[in-house]
Amino acid sequence: MMALNRMYRTCPTTGLLxxxxxxKLMRWNAVAAVVSLLVGGVLALLVLxxxxxxxxxxxxxxxxxxxxxxxxxxxxxxxxxxxxAVMYFCASTLLRCxxxxxxxxxxxxxxxxxGALMNNxxxxxxxxxxxxxxxxxxxxxxTFYLGLILFAVGALIGCFVFLGTLVIAKAERxxxxxxxxxxxxxxxxxxxAVFTIAAGAIILIPTFLWSLGLISQIDSLMYRTVxxxxxxxxxxxxxxxxxxxxxxxxxxxxxxxxxxxxxxRTAFFLYILFxxxxxxxxxxxxxxxxxxxxxxxxSYAMYLAVLASMVHGLTVPGSIEVAQRVKxxxxxxxxxxxxxxxxxxxxxxxxxxxxxxxxxxGISGVVLGTEQLNLIMHNTLYVxxxxxxxxxxxxxxxxxxxxxxxxxxxxxxxxxxxxxxxxQPYLFxxxxxxxxxxxxxxxxxxxxxxxxxxxxxGNLFGHEWPGTAYLMIGLLAIFxxxxxxxxxxxxxxxxxxxxxxxxxxxxxxxxxxxVDGMAAPAPVQPVAAAITGHGGSIGAGGMVAPGxxxxxxxxxxxxxxxxxxxWKYLSQVWPLS
Amino acid sequence: MSAIQPPSQRxxxxxxxxxxxxxxxxxxxxxxxxxxxxxxxxxxxxxxxxANEAYRTTPDAYTKKAQAMVDQYTVRKETxxxxxxxxxxAGSDVYLIARLWQWWPLLELExxxxxxxxxxxxxxxxxxxxxxxxxxxxxxxxxxxxxxxxPTRAGTYSIICNEYCGINHHTMTSKLYVVNK
Numbered sequence: 001m002m003a004l005n006r007m008y009r010t011c012p013t014t015g016l017l018x019x020x021x022x023x024k025l026m027r028w029n030a031v032a033a034v035v036s037l038l039v040g041g042v043l044a045l046l047v048l049x050x051x052x053x054x055x056x057x058x059x060x061x062x063x064x065x066x067x068x069x070x071x072x073x074x075x076x077x078x079x080x081x082x083x084x085a086v087m088y089f090c091a092s093t094l095l096r097c098x099x100x101x102x103x104x105x106x107x108x109x110x111x112x113x114x115g116a117l118m119n120n121x122x123x124x125x126x127x128x129x130x131x132x133x134x135x136x137x138x139x140x141x142x143t144f145y146l147g148l149i150l151f152a153v154g155a156l157i158g159c160f161v162f163l164g165t166l167v168i169a170k171a172e173r174x175x176x177x178x179x180x181x182x183x184x185x186x187x188x189x190x191x192x193a194v195f196t197i198a199a200g201a202i203i204l205i206p207t208f209l210w211s212l213g214l215i216s217q218i219d220s221l222m223y224r225t226v227x228x229x230x231x232x233x234x235x236x237x238x239x240x241x242x243x244x245x246x247x248x249x250x251x252x253x254x255x256x257x258x259x260x261x262x263x264x265r266t267a268f269f270l271y272i273l274f275x276x277x278x279x280x281x282x283x284x285x286x287x288x289x290x291x292x293x294x295x296x297x298x299s300y301a302m303y304l305a306v307l308a309s310m311v312h313g314l315t316v317p318g319s320i321e322v323a324q325r326v327k328x329x330x331x332x333x334x335x336x337x338x339x340x341x342x343x344x345x346x347x348x349x350x351x352x353x354x355x356x357x358x359x360x361x362g363i364s365g366v367v368l369g370t371e372q373l374n375l376i377m378h379n380t381l382y383v384x385x386x387x388x389x390x391x392x393x394x395x396x397x398x399x400x401x402x403x404x405x406x407x408x409x410x411x412x413x414x415x416x417x418x419x420x421x422x423x424q425p426y427l428f429x430x431x432x433x434x435x436x437x438x439x440x441x442x443x444x445x446x447x448x449x450x451x452x453x454x455x456x457x458g459n460l461f462g463h464e465w466p467g468t469a470y471l472m473i474g475l476l477a478i479f480x481x482x483x484x485x486x487x488x489x490x491x492x493x494x495x496x497x498x499x500x501x502x503x504x505x506x507x508x509x510x511x512x513x514x515v516d517g518m519a520a521p522a523p524v525q526p527v528a529a530a531i532t533g534h535g536g537s538i539g540a541g542g543m544v545a546p547g548x549x550x551x552x553x554x555x556x557x558x559x560x561x562x563x564x565x566x567w568k569y570l571s572q573v574w575p576l577s
Numbered sequence: 578m579s580a581i582q583p584p585s586q587r588x589x590x591x592x593x594x595x596x597x598x599x600x601x602x603x604x605x606x607x608x609x610x611x612x613x614x615x616x617x618x619x620x621x622x623x624x625x626x627x628a629n630e631a632y633r634t635t636p637d638a639y640t641k642k643a644q645a646m647v648d649q650y651t652v653r654k655e656t657x658x659x660x661x662x663x664x665x666x667a668g669s670d671v672y673l674i675a676r677l678w679q680w681w682p683l684l685e686l687e688x689x690x691x692x693x694x695x696x697x698x699x700x701x702x703x704x705x706x707x708x709x710x711x712x713x714x715x716x717x718x719x720x721x722x723x724x725x726x727x728p729t730r731a732g733t734y735s736i737i738c739n740e741y742c743g744i745n746h747h748t749m750t751s752k753l754y755v756v757n758k
Contacts, residue, residue, distance in 0.1 A: 061744055094581050131741050137718065138701045138743060177587050181580040220702055220717045251579035258580050261589035263598050286715040287631035287696075287722030294629075295616045303609035310605040311598070318597060319580070371616045372625055378713035379704045379739040446711040448704070448739035452747040460656055461750045463708060463735035543597040552601055556608065563612065567619075573710055575624040575691075575727040 006098060007509035008517075011409050014252075018410070020509050021102035022092035025109065026085040026410060030403075032113060033081035034494055037396075039120075040073035041487045048484070052477035053455055053470065060452040064129040067450060069120060071132030075391060076151065076234075077116045082399050083189065083241050084109070084158040089410075090186035090244065091165035096517065097174040100164030108157030115151025118143050131450060133231065136207060136218045145208035152197045152204070159190045159197070173518045181258050181265065182251065185244025188268040193237045195276055200230035221288045228279035236275035238391055239309070240268065242353065242398040246316045249350040249398075252405055253341065254323040259315050259544070267315070270308035274300040281365075284374035294371045306366055313358045314552045317351075321545035325538040333540075333547040349401025349425035356393030356429060360436050363559050365390060373566050376573060379450075382443025389436040392483075397429055400490050407494070413501030421493050428486025434479030442472035444569075627714075630723040636699045639721055643672035647682050655683060662754070670695060670723075673736075675703040675716045677743060680736050680751035687758045691727045704740030707753065713739060728755040 007020040046066045049057040058066060092099040099105060121143060122128040128140035166187065169175060179187070203226040209215045247264070250256035258264045280297030283289050300306060324336035341347045364386040368377050377383065407415050415421050447454055447469050454469075456462040540546045586592065594602075620626050646669075651661040662683040665671050667690035674681045676699035686692055696705055696716045703716040714724070738749035 060747065064741070064744065064746075129744075135702045135740075175583050177583045178589065180582050181584070219719070221720060247580040251581040255579050257585075259598055260592055260594060261584045261586075262592060263594065263602070264580075283715075285627070285713055287629065287717060287720040290629050291616075291620060291627070295613075299613050299616070302613045306612075307602070307605050307609050310609075311602060314601045315598065366612065370612070372619050372623065372627075375625060375627070375713060376711050378715065379706065380711075380713060444711075446706065446708045446713075446737075448706055448737055450741040450746070451739070454747075456747070456750055459748050459750050460658070461735065461752050463737060463750055466709070543600075544595055545597050549597055549601065556604060560608065567615070570625050571623065573625055573712055574729055576712065577624070577626055577628050577725045 004098065005102065006511050006513065006517075008512045009507060009509045012506050014409055016093050016409065017096040019092045019098045021105075022088050022099035023410060025099065025102065025105050026088050026093075028109060029081050029085035029088070030406065030410075031498070032109075032116075033078050033085065033399075034491065036073050036077035036081060036116065037487070038491050040070055040078055041484065041491065043067075043070035043073065044480075044487075045484050046070075048477055048480045050452065052473060053453075054474065054477075056453065061126070061129070063452045064131075064450075065123060065126060068129045068131050069123045072119055072123065073116075074396075075132060076148070077112075079238055079391070079395055079399075080151075080155050080234075081112065083193075083237065084112075084155065086241055086245065086399075086402070087158065087162040087186050087190060088165075089406075090180075090183045090248075091162045091169070094180050094183050095165070095169040095175050096519070097165055097169035097172065100161050100168050104157055105161045108154040108161065111154030111157065112151050113154075115147045115149070115154060117147070118150065119147030122147060133227065134207070135227075136210070136220055136223045139211055142208060142211040145204050145211055149201070149204050149208060152200050155193065156197045159193050162186070162190050172514050176519045176521055178261075181261060182244050182248045184265055185240055185247060185268055188271050189237045189240035189244065191272050192233055192240060192275055196230055196233040196237055199226060199233060203227045203230060221283075221286060224283060224286065225279060225289070228282040229276065232278040232281055233276050235387070235391060236271065236278060236305075238395040239275070240271055242357070242395040243268075243309075243312045243316070245398040245402050246312070246350055246354055247319075249346055249401060249405070250316055250320050250323070253344065253347050253350075254320050256319040256323040259318050259322065263311060264315050267308040267311040270304050274305040274308075277301060277305075278369075281369040281374075284369070284371050285378040291371065298369045298371055303366070306362075309358075309362055310552075310555075313354065313362070313555065314548060316354060317551065318545040318548040321548045322538065325544075330538055333550055336547060343422050345404045345421050345425045346401050348422075349397050349404070349429065352425055352429035352433075353394055353397040353401065356389060356397070356433050356436075358555055359558065360433060360440075361386060361389030361391075361394050363555075363562055364440055366559075367563055367566050370563075370566075373570055375576070376566070376570055377443060379448060380443035381439045381447045381449050384449050385436050385439030385441075385443055388432060388439065393429065393432050393436065397425065397432070400428065401425060403490070403494055407497045407501070408504055411498050411501075412504045412506055413497050414504060415493065416497045416501045417489075417493050420489050424486055424489045424493065426486075427489060428483055431479050431481070431483030431486050435476050435483050438472045438476035438479060442469055442476065445469045445472065447473070628723070628725065632721045632723075633719060634697070634721045636697075636718070639672065639695075639697050640674065640699070642670070642695075643674050643682070646670070646672050651682070652685065665692065667691065669693065672697075673705075674699060675705070675738070675749075676700055678738070678745040678749040680738075680749065683752055683754070685754040685756060686726075686728050688728050688731045688755050690758070691725055694724045694726045696722045696724065701742045702740045703738050703742050703749070706737040706739040708735045708737055710734060715740065731755045731757045
């Protein structure tokens with residue numbers, strides 16, 4: 001048996017402990033993620049410039065090809081490569097533990113790279129423009145499905161390396177007590193990912209065999225039901241991962257302590273229990289499934305996973321507010337927020353991710369996922385409007401914010417163009433927010449998604465959209481270009497910093513034996529001391545974080561109003577039964 | 578001790594809820610339950626619901642029914658392709674075929690009357706999007722989906738395919754006429 005690699009280094013500024021193979025894997029996964037983002041970003045611009053009727057850049061075949069590749073490179077490859085890096089960070093670094101089976105982790109990484117390349121190859125061949133969803137009976141080249149399967153197997157290996165690391169950390173006692181909340185969030189993401197990949201295997205393996213001619217037929221409704229157990233659940237992996245990143249950033253920037261470990265962990269646990277039901281969100285306007293099934297599943301069993309997100313939406317800023325008030329920013333309702341480090345992209349990116357995910361992505365998702373309301377939104381631009389708010393503002397912006405922390409800590413380079421880095425989250429966050437908002441506006445007016453030319457020029461039957469629809473599309477294009485500029489700034493800063501940024505000299509790796517790495521036992525605390533709260537001197541009205549409560553109430557009131565406005569819209573369309 | 582470190586208290590699960598989180602959880606839970614019960618409520622008191630009446634069938638069997646309707650109720654033909662415009666009696670079964678890349682035939686319905694509109698695809702997935710009314714329904718191959726529809730206002734409506742169905746997806750548009758009796 002080969003000797004285990006027990007080389008570690010301690011980051012002098014943060015005190016974080018990096019295991020040599022784990023750190024290398026995190027870096028490579030992060031680099032693969034950023035390369036995917038670069039490709040996906042160029043494709044995003046091409047999609048945008050084609051959908052904007054004033055430009056209408058690409059011909060139809062190229063538009064559908066580019067849209068397919070954009071969805072896959074962003075939603076699958078960029079996000080999942082980054083998530084693997086985050087998972088290794090949460091297991092190995094936060095638990096101060098060696099990474100389990102680094103060789104297997106490398107095998108997983110290279111399988112993911114191979115899968116991503118193969119899938120892109122099939123799309124750019126030109127015969128696999130089947131969109132991200134690849135609904136049967138429309139078929140793609142076999143390498144399209146095989147690429148996704150290989151990528152998923154690689155990601156699954158990454159999940160098991162993460163789980164194995166948790167087991168080692170427990171066995172070698174590298175920490176005392178329970179795992180940190182952020183690691184718990186990553187564990188949530190990992191558990192949902194395993195379920196997700198299983199669902200993906202159940203549908204993609206038969207579809208691959210079908211593309212080879214070995215299976216004669218795949219039912220379109222069965223495909224949509226199972227595929228979305230993969231497609232939507234993988235977005236829930238993103239939610240769990242970016243919520244974990246929010247908690248991590250709150251801890252890193254403010255030293256914030258969770259308001260209550262119990263509440264935050266229970267909220268993550270609700271994700272594990274209920275988020276997988278979300279496949280139904282995509283079947284609300286489909287024949288062949290009953291309303292009872294739709295209602296139970298689309299609401300995650302009475303919206304208990306929505307409840308979980310609403311809880312995180314309160315506890316993350318709440319913990320920041322408490323940390324700031326303890327530091328002395330205790331005046332009024334919002335001094336803690338005004339005095340937050342808005343010039344630090346790690347914070348500003350994370351906070352915009354939180355606000356954008358809640359107000360734009362969260363509310364629109366619930367409205368879109370309501371059984372009857374879906375009838376006035378299904379497959380319109382409202383759908384991509386919603387998920388750009390969740391996945392791009394929520395996940396991508398949170399990951400971007402975390403990157404500014406990882407560049408000096410993990411890549412040991414100074415962040416280049418610091419002035420641009422200060423602006424980058426605002427360019428991207430505001431651009432993406434306007435983009436998503438106006439996309440939803442166009443969707444409310446009925447404009448279809450995945451459509452090359454809504455002017456319907458040259459069609460046997462045309463259609464005149466209201467002028468507001470064109471106004472909405474013009475606005476979303478302008479904000480979209482702002483977001484592309486923000487994305488390009490991120491890529492410029494990241495790539496330059498990592499490859500040519502000024503090196504930060506830090507102590508190198510040293511060998512630490514398992515016994516040396518054991519955490520000192522925590523001082524025994526009597527239960528009475530453990531259950532005292534945050535001290536009664538901060539906050540107002542009996543609340544430790546009154547400002548956060550006010551913000552949460554603003555969210556709730558917007559939510560209620562917007563929800564019922566949509567029922568009002570629905571009540572005006574033709575009766576259906 | 579922050580969120581990236583193990584909880585400082587070994588027995589973190591015994592820390593009582595503070596008023597901030599407690600109140601928010603109660604409010605959120607109430608709102609979640611209201612949203613949940615809105616859906617069954619609308620099935621009982623609302624007018625816009627899918628009955629989820631659907632039958633498995635084959636393109637041939639479905640086309641036969643559509644053809645019989647066309648043979649019986651065609652009132653005129655439109656466009657250079659002579660697409661029949663069908664004016665079926667109120668309350669009857671109306672068949673709309675979705676196929677690459679056309680809706681067939683053209684329908685003419687009467688305002689205020691109810692129809693059993695059938696939707697099915699002959700090949701790939703399609704999306705039935707009625708504009709500007711903005712009713713959007715997924716159309717599957719092999720599933721005959723029945724909607725009881727009551728057009729309320731006379732006018733010329735567009736049917737747009739809003740499920741991507743290949744290279745000419747954007748050309749798959751049609752009209753639906755609603756007339757006053």
